[in-house]
Amino acid sequence: MLVALELYALFAIMSPGNLCVTNAGYVANQINNGLTIGFIYALMAVGLTLIYSVQGIVSFAHGQFYMLGGYVSYYLLQIFVGLNPVVAVPVAGLATMLAGLAFDRLFLRPMQLGRIERAGEYAILVTFAFGFFLEYTVLAAVGPFSQKTPPFLEAGSLNLGPLLLIPNRLVSAAIGVVLIVALLYFLNRTWLGKALRAVSMDKQAAAVVGVNPLTMNTLAFGIGTMLAGMSGAALIPIFTWVPWVGSTAATRSYVIIVLGGLGSVRGALFGGLIIGLVEALGAGCYPDPSKGAAYKTAFGLIIFAGMLLLRPTGLFGRRE
Amino acid sequence: MNPSLARRWMGTGVLIALLLLAPLYLSQNAYRMSVVTGAFFYAILASSWVLLAGIAGQFSFAHMAMMGIGAYTSGLLGRDLGMSPLVGIVLGTLLAGVIGLLIGFLCLRLRRAYLALFTIAFSEILRLILLTEFQYTGGANGLRLAPLYRGITPAVGYYITLGLLLGTMSLMYWLTSSRFGLFMRAMREDQDAAAAMGVNVVRYKIMIFVFTSMIVGLAGATFYHQVGILTPNTMELLQMSLVIAMAVIGGIESLLGAAVGALVSRIGLEMLREINILGFHFELGAWRYAAFGLILMITLRFAQNGLIYPILNRLFPQQVRKPLAKSETSGGGPS
Numbered sequence: 049m050l051v052a053l054e055l056y057a058l059f060a061i062m063s064p065g066n067l068c069v070t071n072a073g074y075v076a077n078q079i080n081n082g083l084t085i086g087f088i089y090a091l092m093a094v095g096l097t098l099i100y101s102v103q104g105i106v107s108f109a110h111g112q113f114y115m116l117g118g119y120v121s122y123y124l125l126q127i128f129v130g131l132n133p134v135v136a137v138p139v140a141g142l143a144t145m146l147a148g149l150a151f152d153r154l155f156l157r158p159m160q161l162g163r164i165e166r167a168g169e170y171a172i173l174v175t176f177a178f179g180f181f182l183e184y185t186v187l188a189a190v191g192p193f194s195q196k197t198p199p200f201l202e203a204g205s206l207n208l209g210p211l212l213l214i215p216n217r218l219v220s221a222a223i224g225v226v227l228i229v230a231l232l233y234f235l236n237r238t239w240l241g242k243a244l245r246a247v248s249m250d251k252q253a254a255a256v257v258g259v260n261p262l263t264m265n266t267l268a269f270g271i272g273t274m275l276a277g278m279s280g281a282a283l284i285p286i287f288t289w290v291p292w293v294g295s296t297a298a299t300r301s302y303v304i305i306v307l308g309g310l311g312s313v314r315g316a317l318f319g320g321l322i323i324g325l326v327e328a329l330g331a332g333c334y335p336d337p338s339k340g341a342a343y344k345t346a347f348g349l350i351i352f353a354g355m356l357l358l359r360p361t362g363l364f365g366r367r368e
Numbered sequence: 369m370n371p372s373l374a375r376r377w378m379g380t381g382v383l384i385a386l387l388l389l390a391p392l393y394l395s396q397n398a399y400r401m402s403v404v405t406g407a408f409f410y411a412i413l414a415s416s417w418v419l420l421a422g423i424a425g426q427f428s429f430a431h432m433a434m435m436g437i438g439a440y441t442s443g444l445l446g447r448d449l450g451m452s453p454l455v456g457i458v459l460g461t462l463l464a465g466v467i468g469l470l471i472g473f474l475c476l477r478l479r480r481a482y483l484a485l486f487t488i489a490f491s492e493i494l495r496l497i498l499l500t501e502f503q504y505t506g507g508a509n510g511l512r513l514a515p516l517y518r519g520i521t522p523a524v525g526y527y528i529t530l531g532l533l534l535g536t537m538s539l540m541y542w543l544t545s546s547r548f549g550l551f552m553r554a555m556r557e558d559q560d561a562a563a564a565m566g567v568n569v570v571r572y573k574i575m576i577f578v579f580t581s582m583i584v585g586l587a588g589a590t591f592y593h594q595v596g597i598l599t600p601n602t603m604e605l606l607q608m609s610l611v612i613a614m615a616v617i618g619g620i621e622s623l624l625g626a627a628v629g630a631l632v633s634r635i636g637l638e639m640l641r642e643i644n645i646l647g648f649h650f651e652l653g654a655w656r657y658a659a660f661g662l663i664l665m666i667t668l669r670f671a672q673n674g675l676i677y678p679i680l681n682r683l684f685p686q687q688v689r690k691p692l693a694k695s696e697t698s699g700g701g702p703s
Contacts (some may be wrong), residue, residue: 106481108488134577155669165672172427172484173616174668180609188654250495295605299492302485310481348492352486356474360482 086324136324
């Protein structure tokens with residue numbers, strides 16, 4: 049916090065004419081934007097970190113599941129014209145969950161059963177390969193055009209003092225909040241959720257008390273990909289969609305889960321909000337606004353490098 | 369001479385002779401020539417990735433980024449400071465090594481997933497920066513690079529790239545058969561055991577990362593001086609995925625398998641650009657890559673030694689090494 053303040057003071061001295069220094073309302077709006085979008089970033093990253101915590105692998109196809117979720121929503125709304133995009137969110141989640149479950153059964157289950165040598169390396173490559181396959185299958189099928197669904201809400205922006213609220217974005221953030229709350233309820237209050245967490249803590253001990261780790265592995269992968277697909281469906285009414293939209297989103301998720309600590313759900317939630325803030329303030333305050341938008345992911349890389357140097361276990365990571 | 373060894377040497381000799389004579393046929397068609405030269409370039413990328421990932425066990429996705437650093441450095445120095453391509457190539461190679469050192473220092477102390485995560489983020493962001501700073505880098509329009517020397521012909525470019533391929537392959541083969549190579553394999557099998565035996569794991573890991581970064585930096589700088597134009601898209605994850613697919617299909621633990629895999633895949637992808645079957649014309653476009661991804665997944669799952677390495681191994685069987693202890697005790701007699 050102190051470091052952030054000092055950085056801000058330094059920034060203010062270096063660049064006195066910047067809107068971020070002269071206009072508090074502008075800063076407030078950037079913070080608002082960052083938090084709004086941060087909930088969806090968090091939602092997507094939670095899926096990735098959940099897979100890691102249970103299976104011990106990072107899915108390098110996560111961005112492509114997110115992309116797929118967006119396209120499911122897009123085509124659903126093409127078929128049923130006039131449907132609200134909110135309805136498409138669970139449908140997209142279901143579709144990506146099915147894809148994830150199929151992938152897990154066909155390609156990850158043999159690894160968990162010990163049928164494949166060098167499991168860790170195989171996991172990196174096979175998830176990466178699946179992402180590659182998904183991206184180019186979608187590209188070949190839909191073409192390289194940018195697409196967008198209608199907004200959640202047509203209403204214009206609301207003025208709340210200096211704050212400018214965009215209802216369309218608020219709905220998206222609300223979807224993020226609702227899903228995160230539901231997920232936390234599931235993980236902490238239901239038998240299945242507790243079983244999942246048990247497997248992530250200790251596979252053998254979980255097996256002893258009657259939890260099948262294999263089932264939990266598949267379940268975690270299904271939930272993880274579902275969350276990625278839902279994030280995609282929650283963002284396609286706001287951003288335009290192209291088949292290669294996944295790689296930037298995935299990069300952001302990697303930064304978030306390293307920031308929060310690999311495998312930590314709480315870490316991914318806070319990490320998502322922090323990265324949302326950093327991106328919004330970074331893009332808004334970068335001296336050359338036309339470049340700020342492009343550089344916002346680059347700020348993530350600086351955070352990534354800093355975490356690797358100073359605290360590789362992340363903010364909430366388990367010590368190993 | 370051992371018959372299987374003789375067969376290997378003969379096979380290598382015939383292959384090299386064919387590659388040396390190929391321009392006689394290829395030079396009639398500039399497009400074909402450039403495809404094969406490009407395939408050599410990919411063979412360098414795929415085989416050095418095999419050294420890094422398949423043999424040393426470091427799964428880096430920044431291989432193309434290192435290539436791009438070498439090429440961009442040389443190109444920018446040539447354009448803005450008027451340096452000759454040769455100096456540019458040397459400096460580009462060195463810079464790729466330095467960046468490799470920094471990334472290695474950052475990630476290789478940690479577990480494997482961190483390297484993969486960081487390098488994927490690094491290459492995406494490097495590409496974005498090169499696109500954004502278009503007034504320096506040319507952005508999406510690309511950066512023009514001077515030819516290696518005035519009046520260079522495609523055939524010379526072919527031989528330079530081939531020479532680079534053979535040179536780097538020999539270097540890498542020498543390295544893997546040295547003591548250093550033994551350490552690499554030991555670290556991959558069991559890092560803790562290797563450390564316990566006195567191998568300085570982190571230092572060797574960083575060294576191999578720097579070494580492969582420099583190889584691809586050199587290859588990138590040299591190759592793009594021949595192509596003449598460089599865009600950030602060459603560092604896209606698609607290109608990285610293709611290199612990985614070539615290495616896996618060729619054989620992830622075999623330098624030669626990966627190189628042959630790259631040659632076959634690269635030429636195959638070009639030939640499949642459009643096909644005519646029974647008078648029907650197909651533009652395959654992105655479907656080729658989708659199919660490539662599927663083949664990659666299936667190879668990973670069912671043929672962990674790749675598709676090409678087993679064939680090479682069948683054609684040119686490795687000489688079976690006699691167990692050392694046994695041959696010594698039996699007094700060197702035939703076993």
